[in-house]
Amino acid sequence: MLMMPTLDEAQVAYLVCDPELKITAISAHAAELLGVAPNELLGVPITDAVLALAMSAPRLLEVVTGRLTQFALEKLNLFQPNGETRYLSLYALSFASGLLVILADQSNQMRLQQHIQQQYYELSLLHERVAEQNQELTLRSQRTADLLALVTHDLRSRMSGMSSSIEFLLEPDAEPLCDEQQHTLMLLKQEVDAALALTRQVLDLQRLEAATPAHRYPIELELLVEQVAQAFHSHARERGVTILFDHDGALEQTFAPDVIVIGDGEVLQQAIANLISNGIRHTQRGSTIVLRLTTLHDIPILDPPLDPTQLWCVLDVEDNGPGIAPDVAQRIFEPFSRSGQTGLGLAVAQKAILQHGGRLLLQSYPGTGTTFRVYLPYVPQEQVGG
Amino acid sequence: MIQRKVCLVGDFAVGKTSLFSRFIYNKFSEDYLTTVGVRMQRKIVPTRGAAAALILWDIEGGKDGATVRESYLDAATGAVVVCDLTRLTTIMNMKNYVELLLRVNPAMQIVLAGNKLDLLPLEHAHLILVRRVAAQLDQLLTLTSASTGVGVEDMFTTLGERLIEQAVQQP
Ligand SMILES: Nc1nc2c(ncn2[C@@H]2O[C@H](COP(=O)(O)OP(=O)(O)OP(=O)(O)O)[C@@H](O)[C@H]2O)c(=O)[nH]1
Ligand SMILES: [Mg+2]
Numbered sequence: 001m002l003m004m005p006t007l008d009e010a011q012v013a014y015l016v017c018d019p020e021l022k023i024t025a026i027s028a029h030a031a032e033l034l035g036v037a038p039n040e041l042l043g044v045p046i047t048d049a050v051l052a053l054a055m056s057a058p059r060l061l062e063v064v065t066g067r068l069t070q071f072a073l074e075k076l077n078l079f080q081p082n083g084e085t086r087y088l089s090l091y092a093l094s095f096a097s098g099l100l101v102i103l104a105d106q107s108n109q110m111r112l113q114q115h116i117q118q119q120y121y122e123l124s125l126l127h128e129r130v131a132e133q134n135q136e137l138t139l140r141s142q143r144t145a146d147l148l149a150l151v152t153h154d155l156r157s158r159m160s161g162m163s164s165s166i167e168f169l170l171e172p173d174a175e176p177l178c179d180e181q182q183h184t185l186m187l188l189k190q191e192v193d194a195a196l197a198l199t200r201q202v203l204d205l206q207r208l209e210a211a212t213p214a215h216r217y218p219i220e221l222e223l224l225v226e227q228v229a230q231a232f233h234s235h236a237r238e239r240g241v242t243i244l245f246d247h248d249g250a251l252e253q254t255f256a257p258d259v260i261v262i263g264d265g266e267v268l269q270q271a272i273a274n275l276i277s278n279g280i281r282h283t284q285r286g287s288t289i290v291l292r293l294t295t296l297h298d299i300p301i302l303d304p305p306l307d308p309t310q311l312w313c314v315l316d317v318e319d320n321g322p323g324i325a326p327d328v329a330q331r332i333f334e335p336f337s338r339s340g341q342t343g344l345g346l347a348v349a350q351k352a353i354l355q356h357g358g359r360l361l362l363q364s365y366p367g368t369g370t371t372f373r374v375y376l377p378y379v380p381q382e383q384v385g386g
Numbered sequence: 387m388i389q390r391k392v393c394l395v396g397d398f399a400v401g402k403t404s405l406f407s408r409f410i411y412n413k414f415s416e417d418y419l420t421t422v423g424v425r426m427q428r429k430i431v432p433t434r435g436a437a438a439a440l441i442l443w444d445i446e447g448g449k450d451g452a453t454v455r456e457s458y459l460d461a462a463t464g465a466v467v468v469c470d471l472t473r474l475t476t477i478m479n480m481k482n483y484v485e486l487l488l489r490v491n492p493a494m495q496i497v498l499a500g501n502k503l504d505l506l507p508l509e510h511a512h513l514i515l516v517r518r519v520a521a522q523l524d525q526l527l528t529l530t531s532a533s534t535g536v537g538v539e540d541m542f543t544t545l546g547e548r549l550i551e552q553a554v555q556q557p
Contacts (some may be wrong), residue, residue, distance in 0.1 A: 030404075051426055054441055055391040055461035073457055075423020087423060114422045121398045121420050124449065129474065 017099040021045050021057060024098070033078075033088060033103050046101065052076050052090065063094050075110060087111070098370055149206050156199040161190045176188035201344035204270060205335070208351035221259045221268075221378065225291055225315065229273045232280065240285035243276070246292040258381030259295060259313045263356040271352035271360075274345035275317040276371045282370070284319030292316040295378070302359060302375075310357075310377040320369040329364055387430070389439040390549045391461050395454050395483050396468035397476040398447030401501040404532035405468060406444040409542055410434075414533050421446045424458050431546040438546040440464070452482035456490060463552070464495045464545050469516065471500045471529075477516050484523050495548045497526050497541055502529040 002026070007014055013025055013030035023041045031038040034050070041049045045056045052073050062068040074089040087110035091102045121156050148155070166189040168174065170182065207214070230241050236243050261268065279289045296312040306312055324332065333350040336343035349372075353360040364370040396401040403421050406412050410427045426443045445458050459465075467483045469476040480498055487494045500516045513529075520527035528544070530537035 051428065052424075054389065054428075059460055069458075073424075073459070074455070077421070077423055077425035079425070110422055115421065117422055118418075118420045121447075121449070122418070125399060128475070270507065 002357060013103040013105070015046060015103075016095065017046050017060075017100040019039065019146075020096050020296070021048060021060055021064075021099065030103050033086070033105060037154065046099070050090070050101075053092075056345075060099060063092050064097075064099055066094055067095070069093075072101050085111075085114075100105075127200075131383050145206060149203065152202045152206075156196065156203070159192055159196050159199065162191060163196060166192065178318055198344065201348055204348045205344055208267070208348065210354055210355065213267055213355050215264040215266075216262055217260055217265070219261045219265045219268060219378075220262050221313065221315070221376070223320060224265060224269055224292055225272060225293060228269055228276060229291060231273070232276050236280055236289070239280055240287075241280050241283055242288045244288060244290050246290050259293065259378045260381055261313075261376050262354065267352045270297075270315070270358065271349040272315070272374075274349040275374075278345055278372075279317055279319040279370070282324075283319045287319055287321050290316070292318065296375075302361075304358065305377060307357075307377065310381065313376055313378045315365045315374040315376070316371050317374070318369065318371040323366040323368055323370055324362070324364040325366055328360055332362055333360070387439055388550060388553045389428075389441065390445065390463050390546075390553075391441045392464035392466065392517055392545060393445055393454075393459055393462045393487075394466050394468060395441045395445055395452070395487070396447060396499075397470070397473075397479050398449050400447065400468045400473070400476050400534045400557055401530075402447060402466075402468050403444050404515075405466070405499065405530065405538055406442055406500060408532045408535055408538045410442065412535075413448075414535075415464075417420040424455075429542075431456075431543050433543060433547045435547070435550055438550050440542065440549075442544060448479075452486045454486060456484070459487070459490045462491065462494065463540075464549050466497050466541065466545065467525075468499045468501050471502050471510070471512050471516060472505050474512065474515075477512060477519055480519060481523060483514050484525060493525065493552070495545060495552060497528060497545050498523070499537075499541060500527060500529045501532060502531045503536060504533050 004016075011029055012027065014025075014027050015024040015030055018024050022043055022045050024043075026038050026041055028038055031041070034041075036049075046055050046060070047055075053060065055073070059068065063071050071092040072090065075092060076088045078086040078088060081087055085107070087106045089104045089106055091104070093100045093102070129210050131159055136206075166185055169177070170185055227244070232243060275369070276289060276291075283289070291314050292364050293313060296314055299306050299308055299312055333346050335347045343361070350360045353374055353376065359375040360374070361373045362370070363373060394406060396402055398420060402416060403419070406427070407415070408427075410429055421444060422442055422446045426441055428439055428441050429435050430439050443458060443462070445454060448454065465487050467480050467487070469480050470475070473491060477500070484496060484498075487496060498516075498520050500513070506512065516529075517527060527543070528537050528541040530541055532538060
């Protein structure tokens with residue numbers, strides 16, 4: 001028992017047991033931790049004295065015989081009369097022909113750990129709940145979207161029926177109509193066609209909800225932009241608006257960086273068409289719309305950032321119209337945000353660009369015009385092998 | 387009187403401590419105070435035959451898979467695997483706890499507790515699910531609420547009876 005004075009001096013809490021696990025010695029500190037008087041436990045089997053060990057006699061005897069080097073029970077919670085929890089760890093080692101049981105008071109450490117674990121679990125619960133609600137919402141919005149698509153399809157086919165019927169009535173060899181009737185029918189047809197266009201845009205918008213384009217193939221962006229601009233040529237002339245191409249800042253009739261974008265040509269075409277048509281609609285007679293395609297050497301810092309491992313090109317659709325007021329500009333890409341039009345064109349354009357991994361930004365100051373800037377990741381022509 | 391060690395295990399915040407407190411002290415608190423380590427208490431359960439003394443071990447919960455310090459399970463012959471009926475992951479995770487318990491002691495008497503029954507409407511999808519999980523694991527399921535006390539006493543009595551039966555068969 002040479003070791004005992006040293007343990008006592010070091011204020012270690014311990015119990016000593018004989019080979020039958022009866023307690024033969026107990027330090028003052030151990031008695032205090034267990035909440036008993038030191039003499040009270042002498043001669044009592046440790047399996048009766050310590051509830052945590054009540055069923056563990058076989059294990060402890062394995063330690064006594066040396067078959068097991070140690071038996072440990074950590075972080076035992078003991079409730080104090082003052083309501084606090086005391087955390088004890090218990091280590092049983094073979095000693096002389098019996099057992100040495102060491103008790104370590106880890107309350108300070110464990111209270112801190114309890115605190116941290118509490119925060120962590122509460123956060124985890126919150127996180128679980130948010131994730132659950134998120135799932136629920138996604139499901140609900142999916143159902144709404146499905147319903148919308150269904151209704152829009154139905155409306156669309158009914159309205160194209162109406163439009164053809166009106167056309168039929170307006171045909172030269174149809175029954176003659178009075179001027180007023182003809183005028184009313186023409187107005188009606190205009191309205192129906194506008195509504196038809198709206199249903200098409202709604203369906204476009206829906207299709208663009210997918211994370212990536214439905215088709216992916218190499219597109220020569222310059223060619224695509226030219227084609228779209230060509231298609232607007234007569235419409236622009238009617239409104240007295242000029243469309244110009246600008247290559248790398250020098251106004252030219254053609255511009256040709258060998259920019260290949262991978263994606264869905266029809267979708268991109270629609271997006272660019274919507275930007276140009278928006279420009280034509282919101283500028284006065286005599287205005288100019290400049291299309292400028294450039295490749296970027298320095299990648300600008302955007303929020304969220306553009307992927308710096310990609311090559312980026314920029315298509316500007318710039319007009320010198322009246323510009324857009326800041327409060328309108330803020331909501332410009334939301335469906336139906338701009339008065340006097342069907343209101344989905346810019347939303348469609350933005351979704352299309354996003355779907356292609358790009359970004360659509362607006363720069364506009366009242367009185368100085370508007371620029372829609374499209375960032376798209378591209379691959380150089382030689383990489384596509386054309 | 388036979389004395390048996392019974393462990394309460396399961397994911398964090400499923401209500402192990404609450405079941406323990408309801409059974410031992412007939413008390414319940416809405417507040418969540420996570421358990422670090424383990425605490426134990428002895429209680430005598432009167433069963434049809436003899437009485438049995440259960441030493442209940444309320445063990446700290448696991449997160450991401452069944453994690454129970456194996457020394458806590460030493461000498462345990464009974465266990466309650468608890469899940470929170472409102473949280474799907476805790477229901478699915480019971481399987482891992484059952485497997486762990488049977489690895490430690492193949493003769494372990496296990497009861498599954500679907501807890502927080504008071505928070506679910508009758509015939510919630512999770513109730514159907516938890517019954518299927520129990521059937522798959524081939525373990526007894528009890529539905530409990532530590533909050534109202536429903537099922538708690540019965541669950542421990544059933545477990546006590548099983549432990550006595552086991553003791554009679556193999557003393
Ligand atoms: N409504 C309701 N709440 C319960 C029930 N059981 C437990 N709770 C609540 O659930 C939360 C967690 O309960 P605890 O008993 O601390 O859970 P635990 O399994 O011991 O958690 P850990 O110690 O972290 O593993 C507490 O806020 C309890 O009040 C129940 O049956 N019904
Ligand atoms: Mg607990």
